[in-house]
Amino acid sequence: MTGAIVERKKEEVSSPQHGEHVRNKRVFVPHSDIYETKDSIFVLADMPGVNEQSIDITLEKNVLTIQGFTTPQEVEGLKMVYCECPAGNYRRVFLLSEEVDRDSIEGTVKNGVLKLVLPKSPKAMARKITVKSE
Amino acid sequence: MDFKLLPSKWLNKKGGLEIRREDSGEHRAEYQEEHPIYSLQMEMNKLFDDFFRVSEMPAFSRSLALSPFGALQHGAVTPRIDVHETEKELRISAELPGLSEEDIDVSLSRDLLTISGEKKQESEQNVRGWYCMERSFGSFTRSIALPCEVDQDSCKASFKNGVLTVSLSKSPQAQANSRSIPIKRE
Numbered sequence: 001m002t003g004a005i006v007e008r009k010k011e012e013v014s015s016p017q018h019g020e021h022v023r024n025k026r027v028f029v030p031h032s033d034i035y036e037t038k039d040s041i042f043v044l045a046d047m048p049g050v051n052e053q054s055i056d057i058t059l060e061k062n063v064l065t066i067q068g069f070t071t072p073q074e075v076e077g078l079k080m081v082y083c084e085c086p087a088g089n090y091r092r093v094f095l096l097s098e099e100v101d102r103d104s105i106e107g108t109v110k111n112g113v114l115k116l117v118l119p120k121s122p123k124a125m126a127r128k129i130t131v132k133s134e
Numbered sequence: 135m136d137f138k139l140l141p142s143k144w145l146n147k148k149g150g151l152e153i154r155r156e157d158s159g160e161h162r163a164e165y166q167e168e169h170p171i172y173s174l175q176m177e178m179n180k181l182f183d184d185f186f187r188v189s190e191m192p193a194f195s196r197s198l199a200l201s202p203f204g205a206l207q208h209g210a211v212t213p214r215i216d217v218h219e220t221e222k223e224l225r226i227s228a229e230l231p232g233l234s235e236e237d238i239d240v241s242l243s244r245d246l247l248t249i250s251g252e253k254k255q256e257s258e259q260n261v262r263g264w265y266c267m268e269r270s271f272g273s274f275t276r277s278i279a280l281p282c283e284v285d286q287d288s289c290k291a292s293f294k295n296g297v298l299t300v301s302l303s304k305s306p307q308a309q310a311n312s313r314s315i316p317i318k319r320e
Contacts, residue, residue: 048296112231112296
């Protein structure tokens with residue numbers, strides 16, 4: 001039995017760190033992957049129901065905030081029978097280190113997944129140091 | 135007192151099996167005093183009951199009767215669903231972030247709707263290190279037993295921003311079967 005596979009539930013933001021929520025909706029923490037290549041850091045976040053217009057990314061000093069707003073489906077005249085995915089927005093805050101080049105951060109959304117590319121600044125790039133013989 | 139490997143509530147005072155009586159509150163209280171482990175036992179039973187319980191909506195429940203281990207078989211990529219209905223239509227939406235419409239397969243056989251697909255891991259070449267891995271990948275299948283008969287030819291599905299929506303129209307018989315019951319005032 002694959003006991004190790006645990007289904008991750010949608011987590012709600014536990015406590016608003018920067019003040020109270022003013023929208024009458026739940027806020028979820030999108031599940032994210034973060035990985036690094038030679039010259040960039042990639043962040044992938046699952047945000048089903050979000051498109052490029054309804055996503056908001058802000059960078060304030062070291063704090064990168066991603067917010068996604070979902071538009072409720074047209075449910076006029078429809079009756080909810082069963083619900084596993086309650087409506088809500090997404091929000092997650094990341095703290096960036098000095099090695100990220102702040103001016104060239106790029107974000108794309110495809111099929112409900114946000115992909116952020118955070119290029120490393122030239123200063124932070126790993127470089128080889130050649131050893132000379134004397 | 136010797137404890138046997140039997141739930142304490144099955145045993146009577148002499149240690150023999152007894153048939154549980156739901157109605158007598160006194161009876162229960164008696165046991166609670168006698169066995170200090172009784173409350174723990176009750177907690178454990180509740181835990182097991184909750185674990186194996188089929189959801190209140192058996193029609194859409196994740197632990198379908200079709201799979202012997204029901205809830206245990208669902209991996210991490212199994213999509214979450216919402217079900218809406220009108221008198222004529224049944225609309226099922228599923229959250230599938232990171233898939234495209236080519237990766238998803240929707241099929242309908244009588245009253246069983248099956249959504250299957252594969253979510254592939256999309257990462258660049260030459261990954262040096264992972265800092266956070268919360269998203270999951272792999273193939274999934276989820277079968278949903280529909281609560282009523284549907285018109286087999288009218289199944290429509292659309293995919294937008296990681297959300298799959300399947301619309302099914304109810305068959306005329308199923309529509310006729312539902313009626314509201316007037317409530318009289320006495």
